[in-house]
Amino acid sequence: MDTKQRILDEALTLFSEKGYANVFVADIAEKVGIKAPSLYKHYKNKQAIFDAIIEEMNRRFLEEAGNLQINGADATEDAEIYKHISEEQLITLGNNLFLYFLHDDYTRRFRKMLTIEQFHDKKLATAYMKQYVDDPLSYQEILLGLMVSAGVLQTENVEIMTLHFYAPIYMLLTICDREPEREKEALIKLEAHIRQFNRLYARNEEIIQDNKISRRKKK
């Protein structure tokens, strides 16, 4: 990786940990292994480093959105798949989403930085909302909508169903960002959440059957 890119990378790490104002140009330079003045050969000033990070973020988000659109379009064509989706596959979907957001290094640092800096600049708040709230909801609404069309799930309001699927995942994510030692607890709750979600929204006949089975077990 060239110096110009390494500066962005180290700066993102530091900004995500301490916030823009608490990171000094000398800190970034030290991490890169150069002295502060050398850094000005690559970027005009500290703000330009921050702007470059945001620009790169926007570029990556656009790419990702493009991929999702493609997947979404594909998914519409392959609707057959969603007729036979199982509870286990739904759990896998939720787990993958959760662990990607939590562990992908780039995503994680961006999210933390946006969390810290969102009140300084309205655009950052909007970017945060788009990336971690609105886009995931839109994407999942497509998937869950297909499962409704396929007769796997049942609801009169797919938008709220999607909120019921994603809001607990989002909440568990905000817990793990702040208290990483609670990840194990979060994963257990995540699975319990999705199993219960599936019971609640599975086709009615199946709910009743499930309830009868589980009641029989208890007695």
Place this chain on the structure above:
Amino acid sequence: MDTKQRILDEALTLFSEKGYANVFVADIAEKVGIKAPSLYKHYKNKQAIFDAIIEEMNRRFLEEAGNLQINGADATEDAEIYKHISEEQLITLGNNLFLYFLHDDYTRRFRKMLTIEQFHDKKLATAYMKQYVDDPLSYQEILLGLMVSAGVLQTENVEIMTLHFYAPIYMLLTICDREPEREKEALIKLEAHIRQFNRLYARNEEIIQDNKISRRKKK
């Protein structure tokens, strides 16, 4: 309000808007209507102002937790009430919780400040989690648990049911904190969420009846 308290109040407002590092002692002084050096007669330094805010926050949170315990205990005694709770009352419960968190001035500023500063100090992250995640979940688990005991709601896992009730509220709250212009949209979704929650978790016989009714309507 005396000067010492006004300093805390104005400082909290500024910290919640810009973050600690971006607020200068002179800014706080100006809001209070004095010059920066005068401020040092009331607090040893800038950090002492921040610490006093956190101390006050902890005091208020403890008070509030005490009140909740009392209400929780009362609720256990008056379990009769929860046998007859209606969907409209559940909506009122959710709405009150949401609007209190969103509009109570003190709560709102604290939450924003903790959001910005949580990665600087682990204790702040923990305080945020306790106040806006763990404590609301505990309290609501008591209430919803009572409704299950009373036979109004039905579930095999009250903890996850509570997550299903609160996580969407929490998510809508984080939206409104960052994009206040979306409050109206959030309130509509909040109501739709609680109605659907009630349909999903209401006693089984009622779900089935509701579904029949709504299907009849559609045709």
Place this chain on the structure above:
DNA sequence: GTCTATAAGAAGATAGAC
């Protein structure tokens, strides 16, 4: 492109009069 030396300025904090 990297360095050392240094300028320029910002922000926290103190001294001492009133």
Place this chain on the structure above:
DNA sequence: GTCTATCTTCTTATAGAC
């Protein structure tokens, strides 16, 4: 308790040699 004047320190950024 509040003010003006000032000190001190820290941080960004530039100049200019290599």
